[in-house]
Amino acid sequence: MAGSSVTDETKQALSQYKYADIAKRDIMNAISQFKDLRPELERFYFGDGTKKNLLNLNGTIPVNYEGNEYNIPIIVWILDTHPYNSPMVYVKPSNNMYIKANRNVDSNGNVNIPYLRDWRYPQSDLLGLIQFLIKVFGEEPPLYSSSVASQQRHQVQSEHLSSVSDERPNISSFPVTGLAPLTTPGLEDIEKRLMRFLKLVRLSRDALQIFFDDIFPEHELQNMLADKKYLIVNGEKRVQKDQIPVLYPG
Template sequence: MAGSSETNETTQVLSQYKNADITKRDIMNALSQYKDLRPELEKYYFEDGTTKNLLNLNGTIPVKYEGDEYNIPIIVWLLDTHPYNSPMVYVKPTRNMYIKANRNVHSDGNVDIPYLRVWRYPHSDLLGLIKVLVKVFGEEPPLYSSSSASQQTHQVQSEHLSSASEERSNIVSPPVTASGTTTTPGLEDNEKRLMRFLKLVRLSRHALQIFFDDVFPGHELQNMLADKKYLIAHGEKRVEKDQIPVLYPEGGKPANSCEFGISTMYNLLRNYAENINPPSNGWGNKPNNGHKQNGDDVERIRIHRNYLSQIIEFEHEMDDFNLKWEDLKQAIIRLSKGTLRGEVAALSA
């Protein structure tokens, strides 16, 4: 199933499974057709706080969408009662990828499809599950990428969302001709709007940091990072691997929120802050216009950052732009307790 040491470890864990032979056959059957998945052994954190070493299938599955093929990263966790209880499936966005929540995928990446809800062995198995995932994801892709733009576009290099490395995604501007002029009348105005909005999103990272530092003052941040280190690095709601050195610098140096990007602060606030009001519609969901709790504004910053990363051509009508601008502007002012009002006004001029 893997390398010799991994095989021994996997075999040892399988011995703890109530139906080891059936589980092994089920895994091998799935891997025979989906060779970019690999069995791994990891600690799974349940909602009640308990943990258990479980097998999972980790990797990518090929999904066809509108004539093109995409490799969708997933992880399939197997309970020790497999195959008599359904697996737990998550999509795992990599760097520059974002979850596109829909009827089949929750905002945290958890996959909820009928095949899992009515799972019943022997009519249900891993190979059948993966085939259904390929079909479902081909109808409604669960991820989108900030770097999926056409090669005709160029990268905005003079501005970026944040000084933190995670925020240096490929934010692209409208197509240009070889001479550097815009390709359609009026596109220059759209590009100017894009650049203005990019600066506002960049300022929103500053506002989020101000709020983050209030929630996690220096010493409390260090204590929380130390107490939750395993969860943050390896748990179900772990951060991306490239953010681990930012949260846990070499030489035992304390982490500095100035180095955190929006995604990192959002993850820590959502999963480890105990003294903030959660969003009115719940984490991962768009707040209503009248919702103005701190959690709502944290969500607004995440949503507008993700929205910006998708933009290739800024084709929204001016009213739409103004609504988004006002929504993010007010969130910045509220989260910064008015300290960034002047900077917002300068961008609005």
């Protein structure tokens, strides 16, 4: 639909409005000033589950933010009791945008501003509403592009890493002559280290065995066994259950 004209579909939809002439005039006045908005007839679903075919103004409005102009996509739903009941306004982020919730817009894109809360005809109309939206969106933009969001996250991460590095010594300033670079050991290296460890364990066990063999010669061991204080189970010396436990290396 052309931005500054009312089609037959719109005229037919307006015939279902209680104040069709006033609503038509209000719509024409708004789209004549903001030509990127176009009237459309679509089905609106209310919070209680009911649905109704309503007119809306769908498109973008120019918003100046920090010296740059941005086209903010919105949709203004016009009730069939317009202009005696306030419209419903939503921001409509595209695929490369996300909603920045603030005091004027919630996370679902629903716009809640004083102009809507204080709506009263004839002091309030669609043109005044759009002008108010441009003002508040210029103060607090409701949408950001994904590239801006990514840059902001990167900046926050960089600032965090910078603050952490400031609290730690700068290892790059330490002398590192003769030190090998730190690397993550591979599987083959890990296996070699494990084999060396097991070999050391076996050597330690053999050394302990020789040590205790020197303390308890074989004839003393045979005497202990003759007293039936010990049993040999799977080659290990163990105390009989009816004897007082005695620490003895196995």
